[in-house]
Amino acid sequence: MGFPGRRVVDTARMVKTQRWKRRGSTGEATAKTADGTADQGPLDGDTLTEATLDSDALSPPVSPSPEPQRRAAGRLRLRDRAPVLLLQAAHPRQALLTGLFVGAAAAVSGRPTREVAVVFATVLVGQVILGWHNDLVDRRRDARHETPGKPLADERLDPGTAWFALTCAVLLVVPLSITSGVTAGSAYLLSLVVGLLGNVVLRKGFFSWLPWALSYGLIPAFLSYGGWGGEFEGDPPRILMTALFAALGVGVHFLRALWGLVPDNEDGWTYLPLKLGLRLGATRLLILSGVYTAVVLLLIVFAATYSGLAQ
Known part of the structure; x- marks a missing residue:
């Protein structure tokens, strides 16, 4: 045993x-x-x-096919890559539309193709700078209101990356502006500075429309004084054209402000579009703003056809 x-x-x-x-x-x-x-x-x-033990627990886990995983990871990486996030934070639709509009105005005024291309590139880069700066200034506020489509607010885009891109864009927009002439380039750079200040001051009160009017009102000077080469000097813009472009800036301000009326009201802002929106309603304000902007655009086309941009 x-x-x-x-x-x-x-x-x-x-x-x-x-x-x-x-x-x-x-x-x-x-x-x-x-x-x-x-x-x-x-x-x-x-x-x-x-x-x-459960018989399923003893069985080896069945892993999903690696190919869908790779495709999903690829989509995620593409969406969260810095260039894509920077493009999203640049307000690309507004930048492209503004660049196309000013470029078309340059073409209508008889500028050569190369000058039209420079005008379009200058305005496009300037609008991208304004978009990045706006999202950088508002990133904490956008995060608090959970504003969609804001990579800086949801921390997918690092602020340091956006500031670096903005600095590079400033270094690019200066020579682009001067390519149209010192006077014309200075007018556009001044317009850009006013726009940047508008992202910080006057935006909450009654005079929020003023930076937009001044910024857009300087664009006719950029076009009328512009030509090819830094030494080129054109003619001053017509007063009527300057006033119409300033009125266009006010219309663009109203259209842009419509999408933020609710959070702006929650934060106690008192700017003009918000006051009118509270009285008229957002739908009526959208219609009025759209009609106003369309009428101003038609007047700009009419004035440019019969009197031109420059004196």
């Missing part, structure tokens, strides 16, 4: 070295001992207890 103590030692040693097997469909984990009996215990064999 042997010694009982030796049998106990051998039994414990066998339990530790045997692999766990599944018994039928009940999913009980067992290990065979030296005398053919079945003892139940945990996987490490330190203590022997009765355990019933």
Whole structure:
């Protein structure tokens, strides 16, 4: 028969070295001992207890196909890459529309193709700068209101990256502006500075429209004084054209402000579009702003056709 103590030692040693097997469909984990009996215990064999495990838990996990995972990760990486986030934070629609409008005005005034291209590029880069600066100034406020489409507010885009891109854009817009002439370039750079200040001052009160009017009102000078080369000097703009562009800036301000009336009202802002929106309603204000802006655009086209941009 042997010694009982030796049998106990051998039994414990066998339990530790045997692999766990599944018994039928009940999913009980067992290990065979030296005398053919079945003892139940945990996987490490330190203590022997009765355990019933789900048969699915003993089965190896089925991993999803690696190809969909790679595609999903690729989409996520593309959406969260810095160039895409910078483009989203630049207010691209406004930048493109403004650049196309001013470029078209330059073409209508008879400027050569290369000058029209420079005008378009200058205004496009300037509008991108304004968009980045606006989102940088408002990032904490946008985060508080959970404004969608703001990568700086939801921390997908690092502010340092946006500031670096903005600095590079400023270094680009200066020579682009001067390419149209020192006087014309200075007029546009002044317009850009006014726009940047408008992101910080006067935006909450009654005179929020003033930076927009001044910024857009300087664009006719950029066009009328402009030409090819830094030494070029054109003619001063017509007063009527300057006034119409300033009126256009007010219309653009109203259209832009419409989408933020609710959070602005929550923050206690009192600027003109908000006051009119509270009295008229957002829908009526949208219609009036759209009609006003369209009429001003038609007047600009009419004035440019019959009198031109410059005196």
